[in-house]
Amino acid sequence: MNSPTPASPQSPSRNTEPTEPTETTVPLEIDDIQGGALYERPSPYVGTYLLLQIHEPADGRELIRRLLPLLEPGPASTEPRSGAWLTVAFTYEGLTVLGVPQESLDSFAPEFRQGMAARAAELGDVGASSPEHWEKPLGTRDVHIALAALAPDAADLESVVARARRAQEEIPGVEVIWRQDCYQLPTGRTSFGFKDGIGQPAVEGVGTPTTRRGEPPIKAGEFILGYPDETGGLAPMPTPEVLGRNGTYIVFRKLHTRVAAYRQYLRDKARTREEEALLGAKMVGRWQSGAPLVLSPDEDDPELGSDPGRNNDFGYTSDLRGFKCPAGAHARRANPRDSLDHEMSVDVRLHRMIRRGTSYGPMLPEGVLEDDGEDRGIIFVFAGAHLKRQFEFVKTQWLNDGIFIGAPAEKDPLVGATDGSGAFTIPQHPIRRRLPDVPPFVVTRGGEYCFAPGLRALRWLAELT
Amino acid sequence: MGSEASSRPGVRVGSTSEFSLFFHVKPGHGEALHQALRELQDAPGYRPGDYEMPIASIHEARFVPFDDDTRLLFATSFDGPWDAYMEDFAAKPLKLFDSIFQHVVGYEGLPSLQAVKDFILSAQQTAGGYARNYGGTVKEIRKAITVNDAFQEVLDDPEAADALQHPALRPLLDVAAD
Numbered sequence: 001m002n003s004p005t006p007a008s009p010q011s012p013s014r015n016t017e018p019t020e021p022t023e024t025t026v027p028l029e030i031d032d033i034q035g036g037a038l039y040e041r042p043s044p045y046v047g048t049y050l051l052l053q054i055h056e057p058a059d060g061r062e063l064i065r066r067l068l069p070l071l072e073p074g075p076a077s078t079e080p081r082s083g084a085w086l087t088v089a090f091t092y093e094g095l096t097v098l099g100v101p102q103e104s105l106d107s108f109a110p111e112f113r114q115g116m117a118a119r120a121a122e123l124g125d126v127g128a129s130s131p132e133h134w135e136k137p138l139g140t141r142d143v144h145i146a147l148a149a150l151a152p153d154a155a156d157l158e159s160v161v162a163r164a165r166r167a168q169e170e171i172p173g174v175e176v177i178w179r180q181d182c183y184q185l186p187t188g189r190t191s192f193g194f195k196d197g198i199g200q201p202a203v204e205g206v207g208t209p210t211t212r213r214g215e216p217p218i219k220a221g222e223f224i225l226g227y228p229d230e231t232g233g234l235a236p237m238p239t240p241e242v243l244g245r246n247g248t249y250i251v252f253r254k255l256h257t258r259v260a261a262y263r264q265y266l267r268d269k270a271r272t273r274e275e276e277a278l279l280g281a282k283m284v285g286r287w288q289s290g291a292p293l294v295l296s297p298d299e300d301d302p303e304l305g306s307d308p309g310r311n312n313d314f315g316y317t318s319d320l321r322g323f324k325c326p327a328g329a330h331a332r333r334a335n336p337r338d339s340l341d342h343e344m345s346v347d348v349r350l351h352r353m354i355r356r357g358t359s360y361g362p363m364l365p366e367g368v369l370e371d372d373g374e375d376r377g378i379i380f381v382f383a384g385a386h387l388k389r390q391f392e393f394v395k396t397q398w399l400n401d402g403i404f405i406g407a408p409a410e411k412d413p414l415v416g417a418t419d420g421s422g423a424f425t426i427p428q429h430p431i432r433r434r435l436p437d438v439p440p441f442v443v444t445r446g447g448e449y450c451f452a453p454g455l456r457a458l459r460w461l462a463e464l465t
Numbered sequence: 466m467g468s469e470a471s472s473r474p475g476v477r478v479g480s481t482s483e484f485s486l487f488f489h490v491k492p493g494h495g496e497a498l499h500q501a502l503r504e505l506q507d508a509p510g511y512r513p514g515d516y517e518m519p520i521a522s523i524h525e526a527r528f529v530p531f532d533d534d535t536r537l538l539f540a541t542s543f544d545g546p547w548d549a550y551m552e553d554f555a556a557k558p559l560k561l562f563d564s565i566f567q568h569v570v571g572y573e574g575l576p577s578l579q580a581v582k583d584f585i586l587s588a589q590q591t592a593g594g595y596a597r598n599y600g601g602t603v604k605e606i607r608k609a610i611t612v613n614d615a616f617q618e619v620l621d622d623p624e625a626a627d628a629l630q631h632p633a634l635r636p637l638l639d640v641a642a643d
Contacts, residue, residue: 231552231556232577233579343520343521344558344561345521345558346553350556403602404522406604406608408480
């Protein structure tokens with residue numbers, strides 16, 4: 001499109017805008033940042049999420065003191081020191097109970113202060129997904145601390161959990177009120193059968209390799225508080241600085257996946273198994289192996305799907321009409337890449353998310369179309385400096401709405417907040433296909449907005465009086 | 466100037482919300498503002514007969530100097546909730562109008578995101594009344610025009626009347642008579 005502007009011939013876009021030298025020379029304090037946000041854990045792994053309630057503030061602070069030596073900043077070691085890679089985060093209620101001063105509490109992002117349950121209407125967590133149906137204690141004021149422990153294998157994990165349990169007996173003022181085991185399969189596939197977690201943003205200064213050529217790494221301040229972000233400024237940071245700096249907001253959502261309903265829907269709409277696989281891929285934007293439709297539009301390419309050097313190395317400018325990958329496909333909605341750049345109304349770099357999702361519950365055996373009653377799904381985990389313009393924007397504007405793709409009545413076919421009346425359009429020759437009445441395949445079981453402080457901040461919290 | 470309290474998401478009709486900004490023109494900048502607007506009107510997307518404005522999520526845009534060029538109105542209709550896109554505005558759309566906004570109070574290069582927000586929120590006023598004569602987003606309207614143009618082309622074919630007799634084409638036949 002005619003991007004040279006009437007008013008400003010250069011039409012500086014953020015991707016090419018020169019940045020102040022001072023901005024790029026701010027080194028990340030990797031040693032102070034909890035590793036789980038910036039670095040993926042070696043797959044496969046097993047893990048558990050614990051939610052804790054603090055009955056005695058002093059015991060809560062004692063727990064933080066005990067956790068501190070176990071937290072490992074930086075890239076994941078192959079043999080985690082404690083047997084598991086740990087990440088600890090706090091809800092607003094948790095910080096309150098720990099004794100964080102009110103002035104400091106008030107300095108956190110409004111969405112964090114409200115909590116996820118209070119944002120339900122905004123997020124589309126309504127009907128079966130509404131907080132009144134959430135698994136207790138999710139969404140209640142009892143959730144204070146969220147602890148994630150991921151380990152290379154089940155034995156390691158159990159020994160960590162056993163030790164944690166013994167430690168907990170010594171600090172009775174902290175109670176484990178919820179436990180959710182999780183895992184990542186060696187294939188990286190989740191319950192719908194697709195390899196997940198591809199397309200993570202490369203973060204400036206972290207050293208993880210860029211997997212999409214031509215896309216500069218995203219400024220660290222988009223994910224870690226205290227550093228310049230993509231706007232050139234600093235994200236609003238909680239005070240005092242010792243508490244906010246090197247922290248990140250965490251979104252944690254337990255999403256039940258209705259796998260049998262999903263499979264049955266595809267079976268009903270497809271004439272052949274091949275078509276079934278194609279429809280599934282069109283809804284996701286990738287084949288089950290992870291191979292992107294843009295690079296492999298007609299059939300799965302497992303070699304491509306498993307190649308981290310290639311499975312994220314693409315854009316959508318050659319497919320703006322969506323003949324290969326529909327504009328409404330899940331992966332394209334969640335990360336539209338370059339497909340909106342020519343429209344001048346959105347800067348996709350302001351809406352990137354680090355995702356650290358895992359699976360829970362047993363996989364539904366292949367080929368089974370009947371629901372077995374098991375609870376299974378995804379633990380969606382987001383890390384970023386902006387709850388509102390990252391997680392909430394993507395959820396409300398791109399997944400729950402279709403205005404941005406010119407289809408206001410369509411939602412994300414997998415995770416969109418739908419009542420089952422929405423459609424999904426697949427551009428194809430000679431005429432487009434429209435799948436009607438896409439049922440809800442995901443039900444929100446609950447979730448929390450949390451804050452994962454840096455290590456210095458954790459020490460500060462531990463020393464509160 | 467409007468207070469932040471009176472600023473809120475515009476009135477929404479369907480997918481589209483109204484978005485109006487009222488600025489104060491810098492003293493003595495009236496003529497320069499007019500010149501900038503003339504240049505805008507000569508630019509691609511804004512020339513008479515052009516329809517492809519660079520920003521794809523607005524239906525139309527008008528800049529109206531008023532009160533003896535001491536004030537400026539920018540009014541548009543935006544697809545989606547414009548407040549969700551406020552930070553995006555700073556990236557590209559605001560810069561598109563840089564040479565115009567230079568002449569209004571409060572636009573000093575917008576060094577920070579907070580400055581952008583303050584600039585927009587201090588100027589935005591929600592409409593007391595807003596209605597639309599058609600539904601649909603810019604993308605849907607453009608698509609609809611394309612489809613109608615193609616349909617008219619079909620109707621120009623001498624075989625069209627026969628071809629449209631097929632039951633599958635009944636909805637098209639129903640709108641083909643005029």
